[in-house]
Amino acid sequence: MRLDLADGPATTADVIAMGNLDARMEGLTGQATRGSLTGDGWGELVELTALRGHVLGRIDEAERAASLAEAFVDQAPNDPRSHVARARLATHFHRFPAALADLDAAAALGLDRRILDEERAALHQAVGRYDEALALHHNALLRRHDFSALSALRWLANLGA
Template sequence: MSTGIKPGLSAGPVTTTGVIAMRNLDARIEGLTDQASRESLTGAGWGELVELTALRGHVRGRIDEAEHAASLADAFVDRMPRDPRSRVARARLAACFHRFPAALADLDAAAALGLDRRSLDEERAAVHQSAGRYDAALALHRHALSRRHDFSTLGALARCHAERGEAADAESWFMAARHGYRGVSPLPLAVLEFQCGQAWLYRDSPAHARPWLESATRRLPSYVPAQARLAGIDAGQGDAAVAVGELRRIALDSDDPYYEAQLAGVLGERGEWGEARFWRARAAAHYESLLARHPEAYADHAAEFWLTVGGDPRRALRLALWNLALRPTPRARALVERARRRVGEQQENQRLVQIGRRFAEGMT
């Protein structure tokens, strides 16, 4: 795997090592959890516990940690229902699981409880962005930027352009945010770099994506989503053996079927059908479970799975259409079009098979 830095992409701000950062993260979560068990956790502590648990789940590729963060947010509301921060914490996790009406309702409740307008606008912008309402999100992000140019506001604007499919514009804002980072933890910076890399992957530009993803993994070697995207690039560039080894390790450690499906696809392309079927079956079972628990959040990834290694384009189309109704984003529209084309191809193949059978029967 290459370790070169993209021309123009410097090493960036100096931060603590990823190993130390993850140890500190684990220790902080453990300490806050202990305070919560003794009912001595403050409102600020509750908010931090929810946020750090969700962050750790993202870095480790663990859906169960995100679910735990959501349960902690519910507990925060139960214990401090008059604290607007509890509603903000729950809104963030609701948006994470694509329950956008619930997220906005919690933000309305936070406003009624006295949340300041600036914080409210930032949270609403994040929800609008996740829901694909980019014009509303951009207006709020630009208003925030008119008040301050810091890592948070620049990064939020970068992510919005990235999700709109505007990778080049997004990269400019990502660079500005990266340059403006003043912290010492590698975690926020690694997440930012991963998001820029992913923006380029969405534009099918692995050469632009790789330097950002490599920078993220240099800062945070245990960063599972970035590792998996790099493995996908390696597989696409002919280094499938390395990719398979990396993806096997990730698929065993993570509970996200995205990685199992990714591994099944690479194995299938290599002709390793037995192991590919094993990982495909695991991914299918896990997607079934996730769709039962969090249908809004996993409709898109499940549709992608059934469209590719899952081998059921009709089901993929149903899920893709539902996802588009929930989140009218460019990627959601593209997924629907891909599924429609695949269903059409499947129907045409079936028609040709039927014609062939009738012809064969007529010859006998």
């Protein structure tokens, strides 16, 4: 049997994938409205909303994700994940000092250092602080060999950092 990849790999149809995304977001939004959304659920809703905006190229979805991240912090100010969600959206909108402040708040609330280092490394890369990003990615790779840290190191190495 010969495998013909001329048509590309079989994937979920875009209409079905977007329908699944919309349905998941609708379910999470309903939970948020009822006040029963967990911290993980808030994080997922923010991330899925940002993803939807990215996929569709719609800034209003990214702005909605930023509003949801703000609501997450309002609902759970002592949950470090809320500050990470808001930091990611602040980075998306190039509000780097605000993103760093949220990461500092998440650190003060006891968020796992590995997660903080990953977020800080991405932030340092975004602002061109490649030496700091390289050090964080290198430390991450020493702690845990994974594709994300390795690919970031390779990207930075290609820049000559």
